[in-house]
Amino acid sequence: MDRIPILRMGDYLLVTIQVDMHDQLAMTLQDDLTTAVQRTGAKGVLIDISALEMVDSFIGRMVADISSMGKILGAETILVGMQPAVAITLVELGLSLPGVATALNVERGMVLLRRKIEADGTDVSDR
Amino acid sequence: MPTPAFVADTIQKNSAGLVSDWLAELKALAGGADHRISEGELKDQGTEFIDLLAAAASTGSDITAEPWRPVREFLERTSRSRALQGFSSSETATFVFSLKRPLFERIRQGTKDPASVAESTWAVTEMLDKLGLHTVAFFQKSREEVIARQQEDLLELSTPVVKLWDGVVALPMIGTLDSARTQVVMESLLQRIVETGSEIAIIDITGVPTVDTLVAQHLLKTVTAIRLMGADCIISGIRPQIAQTIVHLGIDLEGITTKATLADALALAFKRSGLTVTRAKTA
Numbered sequence: 001m002d003r004i005p006i007l008r009m010g011d012y013l014l015v016t017i018q019v020d021m022h023d024q025l026a027m028t029l030q031d032d033l034t035t036a037v038q039r040t041g042a043k044g045v046l047i048d049i050s051a052l053e054m055v056d057s058f059i060g061r062m063v064a065d066i067s068s069m070g071k072i073l074g075a076e077t078i079l080v081g082m083q084p085a086v087a088i089t090l091v092e093l094g095l096s097l098p099g100v101a102t103a104l105n106v107e108r109g110m111v112l113l114r115r116k117i118e119a120d121g122t123d124v125s126d127r
Numbered sequence: 128m129p130t131p132a133f134v135a136d137t138i139q140k141n142s143a144g145l146v147s148d149w150l151a152e153l154k155a156l157a158g159g160a161d162h163r164i165s166e167g168e169l170k171d172q173g174t175e176f177i178d179l180l181a182a183a184a185s186t187g188s189d190i191t192a193e194p195w196r197p198v199r200e201f202l203e204r205t206s207r208s209r210a211l212q213g214f215s216s217s218e219t220a221t222f223v224f225s226l227k228r229p230l231f232e233r234i235r236q237g238t239k240d241p242a243s244v245a246e247s248t249w250a251v252t253e254m255l256d257k258l259g260l261h262t263v264a265f266f267q268k269s270r271e272e273v274i275a276r277q278q279e280d281l282l283e284l285s286t287p288v289v290k291l292w293d294g295v296v297a298l299p300m301i302g303t304l305d306s307a308r309t310q311v312v313m314e315s316l317l318q319r320i321v322e323t324g325s326e327i328a329i330i331d332i333t334g335v336p337t338v339d340t341l342v343a344q345h346l347l348k349t350v351t352a353i354r355l356m357g358a359d360c361i362i363s364g365i366r367p368q369i370a371q372t373i374v375h376l377g378i379d380l381e382g383i384t385t386k387a388t389l390a391d392a393l394a395l396a397f398k399r400s401g402l403t404v405t406r407a408k409t410a
Contacts, residue, residue: 079357082355082356082357083356084314084317084352086355087317087352088314088317088352090352091348091351091355092348096351096354096355102354102356102357103357104320104321104325104326104356104357104358105324108357109357
């Protein structure tokens, strides 16, 4: 079965969605990511959706949900590289993703993630 | 002699006289020579129309029928060129209607029978009215085409996304915002943000005449889409009247950074990017 890989980089988890999402894939990712955050105790999650060209209402909601779930599990979650067409679709669907941090690309997302974790007062180098 | 044949015959026999009388009539109605169309051109058009009319009139009075096609096409061509030259619809219709008086005169001269005169006059009136209406309808259509094309041009012209600084793009919005325009504006702005990798986008609405709930909603959508992509949006150029309208309408602009002028917005953008502007010391 298809799976979207979840890469561990130190205290961060990196998820890059490189294929067009279908419903089952999104559900699997939701399970995998929540499990991975819990198991690894990751401080930050970076979700790269720059290759995602099309979303429907279901995938849009899944992306929003996955981002919020990371946050609930105590990991700062950042959604990066959303395409203009995807952003317009989400807005038209009424999914404005309140509370989800976003960034233009992976590099900026990483900078933002580090800054957010430092602002939390948890010194990453201590561990 | 049956009426259509008589009318066609009258037109055919008097074509030269008809054209000159008709042109004189047109000139009198227009109050002198028109600079938009030369006399020679008008004469050519008049002659061509009379010839076509004479050929078609003998076949019957139904102007939608096949034999009338050349006449219709001629009028369509004429009204299109009139529309492009900037004539009004009544001026274009007059081109056809002014033929009545010279034609009636020729009919009166052509027969002594009062019943025949009345019948032919009615036939000609009906025919010319239909042709006139056809001309006006086509004139309208041509004008609408012109307007639609101009609207498209305007749409493309009015959405420039300019780069103000490294990482700062601005969109000076001019004119009324409707759904179609907002869509184009949103798409081009988002595209430019991706291309330039800009983290701050400024939408300047100095040139937007009114802000109602619909416009505000469009703005909110654009701002949300920009945020989803990972950039920040500042709205600038809010005039005092617009600020009053927004508050009176109860539009919620919470969570959106707004500034009075583009300069203020740029200053904020600099601050957010950690840049400072200082005056160079003169030695």
